[in-house]
Amino acid sequence: MIKKMTEADVKQGLRIVLKKIEDACRRRSPELQALEPQLVAVSKLKPVDLIVAAYGEGQRHFGENYVQELEEKANNEVILEKCKEIRWHFIGHLQKNKVNKVLSVPNIHLVETVDSKKLAETLNKNWPKFGPPDSKLKIMIQVNTSGEEEKSGIVPAEVCTVTNYVLNECRNLHLEGLMTIGKFGYNPEDGPNPDFVCLKRCRDELCQSLNLDWKNVALSMGMSDDFEHAIELGSTNVRVGSSIFGHRPPKT
Numbered sequence: 001m002i003k004k005m006t007e008a009d010v011k012q013g014l015r016i017v018l019k020k021i022e023d024a025c026r027r028r029s030p031e032l033q034a035l036e037p038q039l040v041a042v043s044k045l046k047p048v049d050l051i052v053a054a055y056g057e058g059q060r061h062f063g064e065n066y067v068q069e070l071e072e073k074a075n076n077e078v079i080l081e082k083c084k085e086i087r088w089h090f091i092g093h094l095q096k097n098k099v100n101k102v103l104s105v106p107n108i109h110l111v112e113t114v115d116s117k118k119l120a121e122t123l124n125k126n127w128p129k130f131g132p133p134d135s136k137l138k139i140m141i142q143v144n145t146s147g148e149e150e151k152s153g154i155v156p157a158e159v160c161t162v163t164n165y166v167l168n169e170c171r172n173l174h175l176e177g178l179m180t181i182g183k184f185g186y187n188p189e190d191g192p193n194p195d196f197v198c199l200k201r202c203r204d205e206l207c208q209s210l211n212l213d214w215k216n217v218a219l220s221m222g223m224s225d226d227f228e229h230a231i232e233l234g235s236t237n238v239r240v241g242s243s244i245f246g247h248r249p250p251k252t
């Protein structure tokens, strides 16, 4: 049985997650202390009233995986009325034929899952038709750090090439950072999560070879089971769903 979450449950869940983030921040090494991790509340398969509840508690960044669901929620009258400053993150696999749907979402803030040059090219080409004049669409490059076939993302060895392409050829995009999902079920007691270590290494190599400041390249890593561990390892963007909104029904 999945317990039906109430608005009060969500507010409490959110407060607990924020407290854990704060505590994890204090356990980080000194050079990471200045970075404040951003919480993305992953609301996929969860109803609008729970999003409004989290928004009412001060949460602004929300993540969705499915294009159609994002479109529906972002255009929902209650959301448009009550959540004017909402910032949507698209965190699912994006097919090129659905790019325009995502770009036309009201308050689209960041596409975290750019997993090919071709997708970057399409986003870059089409953004001016949807975004405010002269604005840039924020994106992250998704890296497949675990090497699992079913996961999307570029291989770590391609990070520099794809980043270079985005920085030099995509004037309508702003590169926020790198993102990984990683293997499920890793036990942090076995040491630092290899996916998080890998993403950080990708960032450090990238910064060295393209002469970028690492503080300007975000790391999106960590979900409900491991966001505290991810923050300790340098995550600046955690995507947390079930710890805030409760367990999800299976997608039908």
Ligand SMILES: *Cc1c(COP(=O)(O)O)cnc(C)c1O
Binding pocket: 042, 044, 065, 091, 092, 181, 223, 224, 225, 239, 240, 241, 242, 243
């Ligand atoms: C569903 C999802 C999350 C959140 O997962 P939880 O374990 O519920 O916190 C984070 N990132 C991505 C890409 C997801 O698909």
